[in-house]
Amino acid sequence: MLQYSEKVIKQFRDMTNNGRIENADGVGKVGNPVCGDVMWIYIKVKDDIITDCKFETFGCVAAIATSSLATELVIGKSVEEALQVSNKRIVDLLGGLPVEKHHCSVLAEDGIKKAIEDYRSRVKK
Amino acid sequence: MAEIYYLDNNATTRTDPAVIEAMAPYFGEKYFNASSIYSSAQYVRKDIEAAREEAAKFINADPKEVIFTSGGTESDNFAIKGIAYANSDKGRHIITSKIEHPAVLETCRYLEKNGWEITYLNVDKYGMVSPDELKKAIRKDTVLISIMYANNEIGTIEPIEEIGAIAREAGIYFHTDAVQVAGKIPIDVKKLNVDMLSLAAHKFHGPKGIGLFYLKKGVRIHSISQGGHQERSKRSGTENVPAIIGMAKACEIAGEHLKDTAGMAEIKALRDALEKGLLEKIPDIIINGHPEKRIDNTLNVCVKHIEGEAMLIHLDFDGICVSSGSACASGSLEPSHVLLALGLPHEIAHGSIRFSFSKYNTAADVKKVLEVMPGIVEKLRKMSPMWNERDKK
Ligand SMILES: Cc1ncc(COP(=O)(O)O)c(C=O)c1O
Ligand code: FES
Numbered sequence: 001m002l003q004y005s006e007k008v009i010k011q012f013r014d015m016t017n018n019g020r021i022e023n024a025d026g027v028g029k030v031g032n033p034v035c036g037d038v039m040w041i042y043i044k045v046k047d048d049i050i051t052d053c054k055f056e057t058f059g060c061v062a063a064i065a066t067s068s069l070a071t072e073l074v075i076g077k078s079v080e081e082a083l084q085v086s087n088k089r090i091v092d093l094l095g096g097l098p099v100e101k102h103h104c105s106v107l108a109e110d111g112i113k114k115a116i117e118d119y120r121s122r123v124k125k
Numbered sequence: 126m127a128e129i130y131y132l133d134n135n136a137t138t139r140t141d142p143a144v145i146e147a148m149a150p151y152f153g154e155k156y157f158n159a160s161s162i163y164s165s166a167q168y169v170r171k172d173i174e175a176a177r178e179e180a181a182k183f184i185n186a187d188p189k190e191v192i193f194t195s196g197g198t199e200s201d202n203f204a205i206k207g208i209a210y211a212n213s214d215k216g217r218h219i220i221t222s223k224i225e226h227p228a229v230l231e232t233c234r235y236l237e238k239n240g241w242e243i244t245y246l247n248v249d250k251y252g253m254v255s256p257d258e259l260k261k262a263i264r265k266d267t268v269l270i271s272i273m274y275a276n277n278e279i280g281t282i283e284p285i286e287e288i289g290a291i292a293r294e295a296g297i298y299f300h301t302d303a304v305q306v307a308g309k310i311p312i313d314v315k316k317l318n319v320d321m322l323s324l325a326a327h328k329f330h331g332p333k334g335i336g337l338f339y340l341k342k343g344v345r346i347h348s349i350s351q352g353g354h355q356e357r358s359k360r361s362g363t364e365n366v367p368a369i370i371g372m373a374k375a376c377e378i379a380g381e382h383l384k385d386t387a388g389m390a391e392i393k394a395l396r397d398a399l400e401k402g403l404l405e406k407i408p409d410i411i412i413n414g415h416p417e418k419r420i421d422n423t424l425n426v427c428v429k430h431i432e433g434e435a436m437l438i439h440l441d442f443d444g445i446c447v448s449s450g451s452a453c454a455s456g457s458l459e460p461s462h463v464l465l466a467l468g469l470p471h472e473i474a475h476g477s478i479r480f481s482f483s484k485y486n487t488a489a490d491v492k493k494v495l496e497v498m499p500g501i502v503e504k505l506r507k508m509s510p511m512w513n514e515r516d517k518k
Binding site: 004009012013015018019020029035036037038039040055056057058059060061062063064100104 | 431432434435451453460472510511512
């Protein structure tokens, strides 16, 4: 069994922002080629500020904890600032992850980026 | 520590207090090396030999056919490498199955890298090896067949007697890993037609780090270690006396328990109650393993659209100890090779959870799981894109 930090377990246990946003302004759907997990990130944007963010994850403790924390980190940020949220930052804030689980945090970062990409492509139209 | 609901008995079992008691003197006043000549040491020798008799009785073997090892892994290594090295003049082909424990699979892969050829037999959707396919896989240069007696993840019991008869007729050595069978079904090496068999004491309320290797008389095999000639020079090294005594005690207790039909039926009843309860309370789950030919203590389920490790940690919050065959729970990030061999798709194997019972479980364990599991599944499904999309396909 993998060793998780107390922070990871706490984030997993008390997870926030899980679920979907029905009329989201952007959706990022990412999949994990390593272990087959799936993560969908929804964002709501107003005046270039991310006002809400939720996630759905079919994945492990690390995937759930990192996606939950990622949503917390981007809410209230501008789209540009949200793009700066890196998986490294997420991992650091969680007090580290087992090496085998780093790819789960990459998924969280990618999910946010994909959601913003999706939002931008919609705005352009 | 809060209350523990231990349902991971295929991983290891609680050591029986009577076993601990039997072992204690051998850490203390009976510390002698059994190979020494003076009388104090010779008493220890006698105790080891009495333990060997007890262990032999447990599997209906001759005491001379019992070698003490450090457990299941070493016994499996012994059988496979020992036969391969000693019989390479006859051939370098080995037949095993895709669902063996890593102790067998990895040993075979190791030999494969060193010039041996291995056939990994497929299993059906219940995890059964087909004796017909096995027959077809036999070649002139086949020197060993190694098929497990029961699978540790799904509990499926293989047709060992039949496979043994095929091996005997073909004149090929036959080994079975019976680690998950000890204490669950009576083992009779004569009836099974096996030449070698592996056991590990910690799976039947004995100590960890001690096992048994049954080696039928006359089998051509290499020693697993060279040294001071212990275990008839097949496995040198000063005997782990407390562990040997402990394993013998565990054999004695397990032998008695196997005769106690009510006690054995109780374990099955608990397992069945959990299976029935989960099927009633949780939609979209799959029961893995053979419906009937399955060891009575094992229940492996796949909960669709959620991941096993997340479930496992939630169960742990409630003090419930189980294991999972999910890729995310494996460290290697590969889903269980056993579940994949059954033909389950990757995403179904993802949601696997194994419950395994022992004589120490009670109805309270089943009740607890049935109380908390539906809520955990619901919570995780609510946040799973796969679950939320399931009707849209
Ligand atoms: C079927 C099987 N074989 C071998 C082993 C390895 O036994 P040990 O850990 O005692 O070496 C186990 C236990 O995990 C097992 O379940
Ligand atoms: S999502 Fe599979 S290992 Fe984390």
